[in-house]
Amino acid sequence: MIRQAIIPLAGLGTRLLPLTSVIPKELLPINGKPSIEYILEECRMAGIKEVIFIISKKKEMIKNYFNKDNFYKSIFKKKKDKRILYEYKKLNKYKKMIKFVYQNKPSGTGDAVLKTKKFIKDKYFLMLLPDDLIIKNNCSKKMINIHNKRKCSVMASIKVNKKTVNRWGIYSIYKKIDKNNFYIKDVIEKPNINEAPSNFAIIGRYILHKKIFNKLKKQKKGKGGEIHITDSIKKLIKDGEKFIGHNFKGKYLDCGTMAGYINSSAEISKL
Numbered sequence: 001m002i003r004q005a006i007i008p009l010a011g012l013g014t015r016l017l018p019l020t021s022v023i024p025k026e027l028l029p030i031n032g033k034p035s036i037e038y039i040l041e042e043c044r045m046a047g048i049k050e051v052i053f054i055i056s057k058k059k060e061m062i063k064n065y066f067n068k069d070n071f072y073k074s075i076f077k078k079k080k081d082k083r084i085l086y087e088y089k090k091l092n093k094y095k096k097m098i099k100f101v102y103q104n105k106p107s108g109t110g111d112a113v114l115k116t117k118k119f120i121k122d123k124y125f126l127m128l129l130p131d132d133l134i135i136k137n138n139c140s141k142k143m144i145n146i147h148n149k150r151k152c153s154v155m156a157s158i159k160v161n162k163k164t165v166n167r168w169g170i171y172s173i174y175k176k177i178d179k180n181n182f183y184i185k186d187v188i189e190k191p192n193i194n195e196a197p198s199n200f201a202i203i204g205r206y207i208l209h210k211k212i213f214n215k216l217k218k219q220k221k222g223k224g225g226e227i228h229i230t231d232s233i234k235k236l237i238k239d240g241e242k243f244i245g246h247n248f249k250g251k252y253l254d255c256g257t258m259a260g261y262i263n264s265s266a267e268i269s270k271l
Contacts, residue, residue, distance in 0.1 A: 002144045002207060003049045004119075005126040007039060008112040010056040010103040015257050024059045026130050028261065031268040035255050036062070038135075038268075039128055040094050046141040048126060051097050052119055054112045056104045066095040108226025113208075114216040122210075124153070127229075129204025130255070133264060135271065137250030139205050146181060147207050152242035155184070155233075156205035158252055166190050168201035169230055171245050184243040189223075189230055200245060202230070203252060211236060 013025035020028075026036040043051055055062055072088040075081070099119060103112045113127065124147065126140055134156075143154045160168055167190065174185035188197065206229075215232035222228045237243055253267055254260035 001122065002047070002124055002126050002147060003122060004052065005043045005048045005050070005128060005140075006052040006054065006113060006116045006120075007036075007128050007130055008054045008103075008109050009036075009059060009062060009130060010054055010106060010112055012058075012106065013256075016261060024062050025255070025261075026062060027065060030133075030255065030261070030265050034065070035133065035264075036130060037090075037094070038133055039130055040097070042134070042138055042140050043126070043128070044094075044097070045138050046126070046144055048140070049097065050099060052099045052101055052116050054101050054103050054115055056102060056106070058104075063100055066091055066098060106226075108221070108224075108228055110216050110219055110227035110229040110232055113229055114213060114227070117210075117213045120210050120213075124207055124209055127204075127206040127208060131260075132204035133253040133255055133268075134203070134205070134248060134250040135253060135268060137248060139203075139246075139248040139250055142248060143205060143207055143246050146244060146246055150177075150242070150244060152244060153209055153236075154207040154244045154246055156203040157182075157200045157245040157247050158203050159247065160199050160201045162193060162196070162199045165193055165196040165199055165201070170196050170198060171200045171202070172197035173200065173245070177244065180247045180249075182245050184237060184245050186237060187230055187234055189228075200247070203248070205248075208233075209236070209241060211241065 009026055013020035016025045027034045101115045103115050147154050169187050169189050170191055171184050172186035174183040176182045212232055215235045219227050219232050222231055253264040255264050
């Protein structure tokens with residue numbers, strides 16, 4: 001059973017400057033709601049009971065966002081606004097799910113994941129990357145269902161244009177399970193078009209075995225001087241750990257760039 005999720009939030013969000021010079025990108029509103037709330041709702045609807053936020057001291061505004069009890073209570077005394085009461089109850093519900101861990105030095109997603117090691121209770125956990133929104137279908141829920149059936153790690157996959165494979169981590173496919181799922185032979189980070197083994201790319205949803213922590217502890221820094229989760233995943237696959245790639249049915253929205261952020265608001269407003 002997958003009961004815990006981790007969400008790395010310590011990144012500076014430089015691709016969304018100047019907005020992120022004041023507000024963490026995860027609190028930027030998308031159609032009137034901070035993007036992190038879409039991720040939390042996906043977790044809640046997938047049956048997740050605890051979410052570990054990995055933040056830095058520079059992003060404590062995220063922690064404050066979920067801990068404004070006195071602020072809301074002072075407003076209630078002055079006026080009985082049902083909308084504000086609804087928002088307070090929603091935030092309070094999320095607050096009970098969230099635990100905070102700090103990564104004050106930006107050293108990559110792999111390093112962020114390693115910070116959560118002592119808090120992970122079960123063999124497997126879910127990881128979501130906040131820049132990747134998936135709407136119209138609960139990708140995490142579907143992946144958990146696959147994990148429950150196959151008892152192994154699962155990663156989200158999307159078919160991309162062959163001309164753009166050098167922008168993505170690309171799967172090398174070992175064996176197809178059905179039209180939406182396959183066993184992964186390898187993961188190749190941003191291959192050249194002629195070297196890409198497929199055009200199925202990694203999207204920010206992962207179910208990982210806690211063995212990943214042992215790999216991350218020994219993992220050397222990669223591109224940009226950071227510890228990359230993909231490098232440790234490759235080692236687990238090489239050791240024989242089974243990974244399934246899941247071609248999800250929802251609509252993928254990239255919120256990590258200015259163009260993607262603007263497009264996400266437009267797409268979600270249509271729902």
